Amino acid sequence: MSHSKQRKSNNRLDPLLDAAARLFAAQGYRETTIREISTSIDMLPGSVYYHFSSKHELLLAVYEEGVRRMLERMDKVPDPEESCPWKRVELALVAHLDAILDHNDYARVIISVRPDNVPEVADELRALRDKYESRMRAQIDDLPLPEGTDRHLLRLMLIGAANWTQFWYRPGGQTPQEIGATMISLLRQPLDEHYRDKL
Amino acid sequence: MSHSKQRKSNNRLDPLLDAAARLFAAQGYRETTIREISTSIDMLPGSVYYHFSSKHELLLAVYEEGVRRMLERMDKVPDPEESCPWKRVELALVAHLDAILDHNDYARVIISVRPDNVPEVADELRALRDKYESRMRAQIDDLPLPEGTDRHLLRLMLIGAANWTQFWYRPGGQTPQEIGATMISLLRQPLDEHYRDKL
DNA sequence: GTCTATAATGTGATAGAC
């Protein structure tokens, strides 16, 4: 179940995409050259243009594959009617964190390469981001929240906090599971102890 | 009270720094050329090198000025012994959001240009970021929090959510003040209504 | 302090052989 529609086994499209994702995620789009990508898989720069007509088309292909994988991951979140809505949001958040943090170059490209910085395909990149983010929005909007809670900002806050983890996360510390669970609990419980008296 | 130590009034160092900050913030470091920066203030590319020996030295100067301004802003946060620690954190957060969102190109450069992407001065940029972030840490560490609260993750969560605002904030919607106040209240109060029964 | 002119390099991309 690889990404390619009609696989021709004797080409190196997949390694090429992987290499591009890895370098775009680690260095950024503009900081990565066609030469670096191709030679990292022992391919010559000119050969890249058999697969993609330009560098930004290559980025777009990485983006598409990344969104496909993230949605696939998100779809695995169990959604039993019985389970607590907060638990579902936690599982969705953990899926998101996993996608970003678990050595997933494709996901990190989506989070770290800003559409604005690649004008030639900015619209397509934005559409792909939206496609994914609307999936997360649905989960959060289902939460039963106190009257007057700003759901919009809650969502942006949670997604922002999650996306920012890529800049400080280091393997060996807390796992994505632990980080997600703690973030949710920081929101569910009252952090202000005075609040407890008022209830 | 401008930034420069010994001002020589008849040069264009300040406009040059402003132009660099504006373009770096809007387009990114690699996406911005010396030509764009210089010609946007009617200066020729070669003249930039009278002021800075390289493009990354120019970035470093923008970073330094940005941190100086953000710390200056943070220092204006009133810190009366009497006031509630939560209120102080809120004011610090609002100062941070203001710096990012209020047309402040210098601050946005610090948030959006990643040290890793400019290897020549990566260490210096990281040190400048740390200098600023440690100031915010102190405010959050002073909060009285329930036993066992993960203060470390709370801080990263709040800073991450704040830093991410630059990617969705649009003038005309909620003000930085409102965003900061709402974020804090989402943390202080219990979002899970079941929590209220347990207290 | 700024300009003119240009060097030195790196980069995306192409044409055609195999």
Add this chain to the structure above:
DNA sequence: GTCTATCACATTATAGAC
């Protein structure tokens, strides 16, 4: 499908006049 060879261009940076 990949390689060889190379073009065309943009970019950082320098040298020296003014």
